[in-house]
Amino acid sequence: MSGRIATVRALAFRGLNEVVRVPGAAIPSLLAPTIFLLGFVSMFGNLTELPGFTSDDFVSFVLPVMMLQGAGFTGAATGVNLARDIEQGWFDRLLASPAPRPVLLAGMIASASVRALLPTSVLLVVAFAIGADYPGVVGLLVALVFVAAFAALAAAWGIVLALRFKTQSAAPLMQAGTFMAVMFTTSYAPLELLTGWLRAVATVNPVTRVIEAVRQGFVAGEVSWALTWPGLVAVAGLGAVLVALALRGMARSGR
Template sequence: MNQAVLPIQAGAMAGRSVVRLLRQPAAIVPSVIFPLFLLAVNAGGLDSATEIPGFPTDSYITFALGFTFIQAAIFSTMNAGQSLAQDIENGFFSRLALTPMRPSALLAGQLAGLVLLGQFQTLTYLAVGLVAGAHISAGVGGVLVLALLVSIISVGFGGIGLVMAIRTGSGEAVQGMFPLMFVVLFFSSMALPRDLIAQDWYRTLATINPVSYLIEAIRSLMITGWNPEALALGFGVAIALAVGSISAAAFSLKGRMLK
């Protein structure tokens, strides 16, 4: 097949993904509102944590804001998986398999809506956070880096949702992942810096949990400004997650289309 066809196919699927997302506010609103609700609860209930010696900032909402972006990325898992599962259940995927559509174009199209949603979430959370008293030490450049990092994270988590949808063909199975994803999230450095976690077992889990490094990379832009180590670890984990999940999705998709 002519390589020039691939961008056209990907563009067509991306347009469909974006239009479907915009037509489903029920898929957008929870992914924006729920993380903000938890941000308000955490900022109000854990504000006294800033008095702990060694806490990196006197503004807990600045500290907690990074966690909000990762929560939103988990919703990306659900949105991507459920959208593809819906296509499988209603027969659209089977019809698509009879066309010359390339699997890579289908995956790219499915993820386009997630990237758009991720950028909308980024702007919303930053606006709410700044109004509530948060600050971004890295400035405008940090916002651009944050937007890039969030896009990669959204693709990575979205790829996990695609794998589940392709392998199960069930929206219910994808939804069943949601609690498990949040368990992983809560065993991270979401509430306290890792060096201030008192329980050894919890600190160990947070240290080996890749999600901690995603949170800490975002958090560094807000608190430290520019922390090369935190950003390198965060981007490294995000890229590895994106490459791994998309590769797994492509492999699973190829197998399903051959059936």
């Protein structure tokens, strides 16, 4: 057991070292969510005046969306890094090691969850500076847990695509997948105010539940189990599917 934990730790630290070794690669995940936040507030800030809007502060309403967006970009970068390792032959040597496949996968995913806290921290500083409401200690902790979990989901998604295409050229698919998953939700308006196909998609999109779980502390000022458990179920369901696909891809790559 200690050997497996050491393997997870080593792979996680290797992923974290990418930020130090190639700092430029972290810039998109740092800047993009902040730019999106400022842009959304500028363009859609007056939506709070609509009857039925669930918040009078659009910064607080949209901040959780950008937190997940940053986590998604960070997680997708894990897939890009794996694709590079596949191209360079390093991943084949990793598969030849005695470490079980789930342990190798856990190490890569863990690094994404930790790295996601960096863009989230930058985003929170900017958001609080322009007037976002403080969600309280519990609300903030719940939000950070879901951000880390979503980064893990995005990492698993990126790993699935990296194992399928085995090239860094698949990077746009990795990023687009997480971007659309977050945006086709209640990203800029409550579900009750959405119409047409967007409302239908947001209703069935499990990421909507994750966003609402992150958002509750910023909008309501408190955390409720009624909004938290659907997010947990969504994360667990998506995680089970993506991890299974990733392990299947690793098994095929090792043949």
